[in-house]
Structures are given as C-alpha cells and as structure tokens.
Amino acid sequence: NAGVMQNPRHLVRRRGQEARLRCSPVKGHSHVYWYRQLPEEGLKFMVYLQKENIIDESGMPKERFSAEFPKEGPSILRIQQVVRGDSAAYFCASSLGLGLHQETQYFGPGTRLLVL
Amino acid sequence: RKEVEQDPGPFNVPEGATVAFNCTYSNSASQSFFWYRQDCRKEPKLLMSVYSSGNEDGRFTAQLNRASQYISLLIRDSKLSDSATYLCVVIDYNTDKLIFGTGTRLQVFP
Numbered sequence: 001n002a003g004v005m006q007n008p009r010h011l012v013r014r015r016g017q018e019a020r021l022r023c024s025p026v027k028g029h030s031h032v033y034w035y036r037q038l039p040e041e042g043l044k045f046m047v048y049l050q051k052e053n054i055i056d057e058s059g060m061p062k063e064r065f066s067a068e069f070p071k072e073g074p075s076i077l078r079i080q081q082v083v084r085g086d087s088a089a090y091f092c093a094s095s096l097g098l099g100l101h102q103e104t105q106y107f108g109p110g111t112r113l114l115v116l
Numbered sequence: 117r118k119e120v121e122q123d124p125g126p127f128n129v130p131e132g133a134t135v136a137f138n139c140t141y142s143n144s145a146s147q148s149f150f151w152y153r154q155d156c157r158k159e160p161k162l163l164m165s166v167y168s169s170g171n172e173d174g175r176f177t178a179q180l181n182r183a184s185q186y187i188s189l190l191i192r193d194s195k196l197s198d199s200a201t202y203l204c205v206v207i208d209y210n211t212d213k214l215i216f217g218t219g220t221r222l223q224v225f226p
Contacts, residue, residue, distance in 0.1 A: 033214075035216075040124075040218075041218055042120070042203065042216040042217050042218040042219060043160065043203070043214075043216040044216070045213050045214065045215070048212075048213075056211070056212075056213070058211075059213075089157075091159055091160070104162060105214065107159035107160050107161070108159060109158065109159050110158075110159050112157075
C-alpha cells in the first residue's frame with residue numbers, strides 16, 4: 001500500500017538544463033498538487049491537477065515551468081532552462097478528489113533540486 | 117502581510133516542558149485549519165485538524181480563535197521526538213488551496 005512516490009529524490013542540474021520531476025499519487029487518488037519549498041521558507045502551492053486536466057496553476061511561474069498528469073503514468077513537473085533560483089524541494093501531494101474542502105492531502109518525500 | 121504568519125523560533129525546551137505555538141492568518145475566508153509536522157529534509161505530515169471548539173490528541177491540543185484569527189498548538193510533556201518544524205496551514209474555501217506558514221522550529225533537549 002504505497003504512499004505518494006516521487007523520483008528522483010535528488011536531482012542536480014547545471015544552469016540551462018531541463019529538470020523533470022515525477023510523482024505517482026496514492027493508488028486510487030485522482031488529484032495531484034505540486035508545492036515548492038525554498039530554503040527556510042514554507043511550502044508554496046504551484047499547481048493542482050486532475051487526470052488530463054490542469055485545475056489551477058496560479059502558483060506556477062509563467063515561464064519555463066509546466067505540469068501534466070496524463071491518463072496513464074505519473075504526474076510530471078517540468079522545469080526548462082533551470083536557474084540557480086529554482087533550487088528547492090519540490091513536494092507532490094495527492095488526494096482522493098471527492099471535492100471536499102477538508103480532504104486530506106498526502107505528501108510525497110519530495111525531490112530536492114540543486115542547480116549548479 | 118503574509119497570509120499565514122508564525123514565529124520561526126527556534127523554541128528550545130527541556131524534555132517534559134509544555135510549549136505553545138501561535139499562528140495568525142489574514143484571510144477571514146479561511147475555513148479549515150491544520151497543524152502539520154515536518155522533520156528535517158522530510159515531507160510535511162498532518163498532525164491534527166483544528167476545530168472551533170478546540171481539540172486534543174494525547175499531549176497535543178489545538179485551539180482556534182476566529183475573532184482574532186489565530187490558531188494555537190500546545191504540546192505537553194515534550195519528548196525528544198517532538199523536535200521538528202510545526203507548520204500552520206489554512207484552507208481558503210474560495211480557492212481551495214492549502215496555505216502554509218513558514219513553520220516554527222522546536223528543539224527538545226534532554
């Protein structure tokens with residue numbers, strides 16, 4: 001009974017390269033959320049997805065960042081042309097998707113991105 | 117002004133002590149409140165929900181004051197294993213988003 005899985009756990013990229021972060025939600029969960037945590041800061045919402053749909057991407061930078069949650073396979077957060085300021089921990093969370101405001105989100109272990 | 121504000125700490129307390137954290141939120145549309153715990157370099161984990169009537173879970177008590185827009189967490193009889201960062205989280209029903217505070221760091225020493 002696996003929880004949310006994220007890989008890789010650690011990712012090192014040079015400036016200008018692309019970073020792909022993957023998230024497999026809890027089995028049976030249809031909603032996925034991505035958060036970013038900069039050093040010494042709280043988690044910041046980035047994007048909320050259902051299968052094949054972006055529901056809310058208001059927290060995502062307009063350029064270089066994209067997210068998808070295909071019908072099959074994990075959710076992907078993609079960062080193109082990474083810069084040093086992208087270095088952070090990226091957490092994925094999933095929920096059942098029953099439309100309840102208090103629905104619990106279960107967090108994955110995060111991917112720590114370091115841009116050199 | 118941040119939507120959710122917390123004293124970053126650290127709070128250094130001896131084992132057995134009682135410690136309290138406060139958190140204030142700015143959006144009166146906030147309707148659901150939680151405390152999460154985050155260990156160093158790990159993911160946040162839900163500690164407890166916070167209800168208007170207050171709620172208790174073992175050594176942990178959470179309170180909500182809607183009029184003053186603050187939430188508190190009280191930990192009694194602190195254990196070494198309580199050392200972590202405690203995150204205050206609110207849900208804005210208008211946006212359905214979790215809004216995290218930056219966390220309060222607790223260090224319990226022997």
